[in-house]
Amino acid sequence: MTSDLPVLLAAVSILSALHMAFQARRVGWSRMKHKIMPPAVTGPPEFERTFRAHQNSVESYSVFLVVLWISGIFFNEVLAALGGIVYIVSREIYFTGYISESKKRLPGFFLVLSVLLFLTVTATIGIIQAFLDKYLNIRLL
Amino acid sequence: MTSDLPVLLAAVSILSALHMAFQARRVGWSRMKHKIMPPAVTGPPEFERTFRAHQNSVESYSVFLVVLWISGIFFNEVLAALGGIVYIVSREIYFTGYISESKKRLPGFFLVLSVLLFLTVTATIGIIQAFLDKYLNIRLL
Amino acid sequence: MTSDLPVLLAAVSILSALHMAFQARRVGWSRMKHKIMPPAVTGPPEFERTFRAHQNSVESYSVFLVVLWISGIFFNEVLAALGGIVYIVSREIYFTGYISESKKRLPGFFLVLSVLLFLTVTATIGIIQAFLDKYLNIRLL
Numbered sequence: 001m002t003s004d005l006p007v008l009l010a011a012v013s014i015l016s017a018l019h020m021a022f023q024a025r026r027v028g029w030s031r032m033k034h035k036i037m038p039p040a041v042t043g044p045p046e047f048e049r050t051f052r053a054h055q056n057s058v059e060s061y062s063v064f065l066v067v068l069w070i071s072g073i074f075f076n077e078v079l080a081a082l083g084g085i086v087y088i089v090s091r092e093i094y095f096t097g098y099i100s101e102s103k104k105r106l107p108g109f110f111l112v113l114s115v116l117l118f119l120t121v122t123a124t125i126g127i128i129q130a131f132l133d134k135y136l137n138i139r140l141l
Numbered sequence: 142m143t144s145d146l147p148v149l150l151a152a153v154s155i156l157s158a159l160h161m162a163f164q165a166r167r168v169g170w171s172r173m174k175h176k177i178m179p180p181a182v183t184g185p186p187e188f189e190r191t192f193r194a195h196q197n198s199v200e201s202y203s204v205f206l207v208v209l210w211i212s213g214i215f216f217n218e219v220l221a222a223l224g225g226i227v228y229i230v231s232r233e234i235y236f237t238g239y240i241s242e243s244k245k246r247l248p249g250f251f252l253v254l255s256v257l258l259f260l261t262v263t264a265t266i267g268i269i270q271a272f273l274d275k276y277l278n279i280r281l282l
Numbered sequence: 283m284t285s286d287l288p289v290l291l292a293a294v295s296i297l298s299a300l301h302m303a304f305q306a307r308r309v310g311w312s313r314m315k316h317k318i319m320p321p322a323v324t325g326p327p328e329f330e331r332t333f334r335a336h337q338n339s340v341e342s343y344s345v346f347l348v349v350l351w352i353s354g355i356f357f358n359e360v361l362a363a364l365g366g367i368v369y370i371v372s373r374e375i376y377f378t379g380y381i382s383e384s385k386k387r388l389p390g391f392f393l394v395l396s397v398l399l400f401l402t403v404t405a406t407i408g409i410i411q412a413f414l415d416k417y418l419n420i421r422l423l
Contacts, residue, residue: 014349062206135148
């Protein structure tokens with residue numbers, strides 16, 4: 001019954017959710033370290049970089065989930081799940097780079113963009129194939 | 142195999158994800174134009190309006206995806222996908238209006254609200270029908 | 283046809299989307315009360331607490347949806363839907379507590395964390411069972 005569920009996509013999604021929680025946790029730790037009490041979101045540069053690093057992940061997270069699941073269901077689950085793992089690692093590189101120095105967010109940022117591009121392209125190919133199959137009865141490959 | 146997948150919802154979701162990326166990109170361009178380096182999020186009014194226009198889209202994006210997919214799966218996929226396209230256009234009207242002047246965000250904002258309301262109402266009707274069918278064995282229409 | 287759709291998860295998701303909209307609405311009311319016009323996001327402490335209470339919900343919302351749906355589909359739909367309802371109530375306790383006083387956000391915050399933990403643990407158990415079944419042909423229970 002559960003054997004046709006996309007378990008790899010689900011596993012990567014849970015990992016990414018835990019990584020989001022870990023980033024939020026580190027914003028909380030930075031608040032304590034710099035004594036920045038909510039609702040304040042401004043303070044020393046290190047705190048502001050940590051806060052923005054997390055915000056940037058939040059801004060992308062829904063986009064990531066959309067392309068991850070559509071790539072995995074319409075194109076290939078294993079490839080999409082691998083892309084998802086690379087995304088989480090790239091987000092970690094982005095986060096740790098950003099909190100040390102603003103410019104050091106860039107390597108992780110370009111990795112993040114590359115993975116999102118890969119997932120978007122594969123998702124789009126999968127959608128085109130499914131559209132041709134479903135509405136025009138054309139089967140590629 | 143892929144012929145029963147909700148390909149229209151997937152296609153609209155990918156378009157909306159690309160539109161989110163395009164909005165983020167314009168925040169980046171506004172940073173360059175006004176020389177506002179991350180992690181700063183304050184600056185000239187035009188930059189702050191651009192930043193907030195994107196943030197507002199981020200705040201609504203998960204809500205949009207929820208009502209889009211539930212409306213499309215529980216009510217009608219074609220109608221929901223059309224609603225999704227209207228949503229993306231409304232978000233663009235909101236964004237370009239907002240960055241030119243704060244008050245000009247309002248027409249797009251009310252369009253966005255209207256589409257979200259439409260998707261929420263159709264999703265709710267679909268859920269009620271599915272609930273009656275699944276748990277009480279009552280089939281409307 | 284619709285009788286095997288996860289209608290309880292869909293219903294809870296729509297309720298949570300409406301609750302997100304209600305929180306956004308209260309930020310709007312707080313803007314009017316304190317005459318804080320967009321794109322400004324700073325002002326009297328009560329406005330800033332209301333703004334941050336909503337932002338915190340936005341930051342968690344995708345994470346909530348991920349663990350809600352995976353817990354509901356891979357573990358147990360009724361339990362996950364009940365968890366979702368507790369999450370919405372906890373978010374309301376968090377929001378109303380936070381807007382009255384920063385420290386009063388904490389009881390709701392710990393409730394929110396508890397529900398997210400419950401959904402994450404049940405989702406993980408469900409994924410492990412599905413993984414063993416699908417890839418190793420091992421059926422627990």
